[in-house]
Amino acid sequence: MRPNRTLEIGTGLFVLLGFAALLFLTSQLPANGLKFGAPKAGYHVTAEFDNIGDLKVGAPVTMAGVHVGEVAGIRFDSRDYKAVVSLRIDPQYNQIPEDSFASIETQGLLGGKYIGVSPGGLDSYLKEGGHIDQTQSAIVLESLINKFFASYSSKGGGDTQGKGADNQSKVESKK
Amino acid sequence: MIASVGNGFILEGVRQLGSVAIFFVRLLGECVPALRRPRLIVHQIYNSGARSLIIIMLSGLFVGMVLGLQGYELLQRFGSVEALGTAAALGLLKELAPVVTALLFAGRAGTALTSEIGLMRATDQLTAMEIMAVDPLRYVAAPRFLGGVLAMPLLAAIFSVIGLYGAQLIGVELMGVDKGVFWSQMQGSVGLRNVTEGVVKSVVFGIACSLIAVHEGYHAAPTAEGVALATTRTVVASSVITLLLDYMLTAAFL
Numbered sequence: 001m002r003p004n005r006t007l008e009i010g011t012g013l014f015v016l017l018g019f020a021a022l023l024f025l026t027s028q029l030p031a032n033g034l035k036f037g038a039p040k041a042g043y044h045v046t047a048e049f050d051n052i053g054d055l056k057v058g059a060p061v062t063m064a065g066v067h068v069g070e071v072a073g074i075r076f077d078s079r080d081y082k083a084v085v086s087l088r089i090d091p092q093y094n095q096i097p098e099d100s101f102a103s104i105e106t107q108g109l110l111g112g113k114y115i116g117v118s119p120g121g122l123d124s125y126l127k128e129g130g131h132i133d134q135t136q137s138a139i140v141l142e143s144l145i146n147k148f149f150a151s152y153s154s155k156g157g158g159d160t161q162g163k164g165a166d167n168q169s170k171v172e173s174k175k
Numbered sequence: 176m177i178a179s180v181g182n183g184f185i186l187e188g189v190r191q192l193g194s195v196a197i198f199f200v201r202l203l204g205e206c207v208p209a210l211r212r213p214r215l216i217v218h219q220i221y222n223s224g225a226r227s228l229i230i231i232m233l234s235g236l237f238v239g240m241v242l243g244l245q246g247y248e249l250l251q252r253f254g255s256v257e258a259l260g261t262a263a264a265l266g267l268l269k270e271l272a273p274v275v276t277a278l279l280f281a282g283r284a285g286t287a288l289t290s291e292i293g294l295m296r297a298t299d300q301l302t303a304m305e306i307m308a309v310d311p312l313r314y315v316a317a318p319r320f321l322g323g324v325l326a327m328p329l330l331a332a333i334f335s336v337i338g339l340y341g342a343q344l345i346g347v348e349l350m351g352v353d354k355g356v357f358w359s360q361m362q363g364s365v366g367l368r369n370v371t372e373g374v375v376k377s378v379v380f381g382i383a384c385s386l387i388a389v390h391e392g393y394h395a396a397p398t399a400e401g402v403a404l405a406t407t408r409t410v411v412a413s414s415v416i417t418l419l420l421d422y423m424l425t426a427a428f429l
Contacts, residue, residue: 007221014225018329021336025268025370028362058359070355112257112360114353 042090043128044072047102047115048082053138055104055113061087063117068093071115087115089126097122103136113138198390201312202320209317219322223284223385227330230283231276235334238271239263239341246342247350256352260361263342268365268373269428272335274421277380280327281413285388288319289409292392293402301393316393320385327381328374335373372428379420384413 052074061069069089077084089096099120104113117132126132209216246262292315295301301311346352388409395405 007218010225011217011221014220014228014326015329017228017333018224018326021329021332022374024336025332025373026367054363056359056363058355058362060353060355067353107255107257107356112356112363114356 040088042069042088043094043126043130045087045089045126045128045130045132047085047087047132047135048077048080049085049104049135049137050082051137051140052083052085052104053106053113053140055085055115055138059112059114061089061115061117063093063096063119068096068117085115087132094125096126098124098126098130099134100126100132101134101136102132104138106139106141194394195386195390198393199386202316202386202389205310205313205317206321208313209321212314212318215314215318216321216325219318220326221322222287223280223319223323224326224330227280227283227326228333230279231330231334232337234275234279235272235337236341238275238334239267239338239343240345242266242271242338243342243345243350247346247352256346256350257356257360259342259346259352260357260359261364263346264339264361264365265369267335267338267342268369269376269425270421272331272338273373273376273380274417276327276331276334276377277384277417278414280323280330280381281384281388281410281417284323284326285384285409285413286406288323288385288388289392289395289406290402292316292319292389293395293405296393296395297397297399297402299397312393316389320389323385323388324378324381327384328377331373331377372424375428376421376424379424380417383416383420387413387416 055071055074057071057074059071060067061071069087071085072088073086075084075086076082087102096117097120099122101118101120103116103118105116106113120134242263243259246259246266247256250256250258250262292301295311295315301315304311304314343354343357347354347357391405391409391412392402395401
């Protein structure tokens with residue numbers, strides 16, 4: 001039973017495919033997988049944020065809700081203590097004013113973060129290596145809830161006490 | 176009378192279990208010598224693996240597409256379609272790829288193994304080998320068993336990857352989930368642990384399905400009817416054992 005050529009080629013192909021699939025699963029799926037393939041066309045601009053929440057590389061960049069690019073890279077600037085986000089904008093959207101405003105927004109209630117860009121009014125446009133000055137950080141839901149409860153408990157607590165005192169005084173006056 | 180019939184039934188089940196267990200130990204003993212004949216194993220990897228490739232890839236594509244469609248339909252009710260990539264990846268890696276691959280393997284390769292060995296038994300080829308002092312367990316059963324065990328994880332991995340692209344095809348191209356979100360959310364929440372879980376599952380299923388197929392063939396009654404019966408039992412037993420083991424492995428990995 002000597003295996004012939006086609007059999008060996010078939011087996012080789014199958015094993016190759018199988019290990020390629022395993023390699024893909026182990027290298028591409030876990031966080032920030034290796035990137036294969038040619039870099040996509042477009043120009044890059046940077047923006048600095050105080051807090052990017054859980055923004056990830058590959059998250060979309062939108063203008064008026066339309067996908068215009070994606071987050072190409074995130075790094076930490078240890079001088080300013082800010083997150084520097086590199087945005088890759090598709091080449092056909094080359095008329096974004098230089099004074100545009102970038103904010104980190106959330107999809108749905110618990111969804112992932114993305115960057116929304118609202119246009120400014122200048123006539124000069126963002127180019128390769130450009131920089132967006134005006135940014136708004138991610139709204140962290142937990143801190144928002146904390147703030148809300150902090151203000152609520154101090155205000156609400158005061159109110160009930162006041163009412164209680166009022167009621168008491170009324171009761172006393174009736175007596 | 177009824178009690179004795181019941182006893183006979185239970186006893187027969189226990190006997191079957193013991194037969195499989197003894198066969199498994201003997202087979203494992205023959206696996207190491209069988210490794211000295213890699214060409215036999217390559218031949219079986221071709222038979223069980225390479226020739227199952229088309230059915231695995233097609234099924235993976237359609238399972239992925241269904242996941243994309245169902246996942247999108249469900250997630251959009253909660254306004255969180257961006258979790259589609261995560262849902263598809265976890266569903267495929269942890270459950271669908273190992274289980275569906277094992278079920279297809281039992282139907283496609285397991286039946287072939289059983290009927291081949293069963294026919295060898297029915298036509299006295301195995302007896303002839305024994306007379307020539309050639310151990311059929313080493314030269315017939317062990318390479319087929321090893322081929323199946325080695326092929327299964329590779330098939331499951333291919334199933335997963337094709338399935339992911341199937342889900343992307345529907346979710347991204349058809350339903351309009353953002354491509355970057357689809358992949359980045361997936362990468363954010365799928366760990367190496369999930370990949371390992373899928374691989375471990377498919378290796379265990381590979382052992383179970385191949386063992387059952389080879390055992391049924393080896394112990395088939397040497398008649399046409401016996402081979403037919405053994406083939407049927409292979410599919411039924413493999414499917415049930417796969418699903419049972421799947422539950423146990425899922426619980427173990429939680």
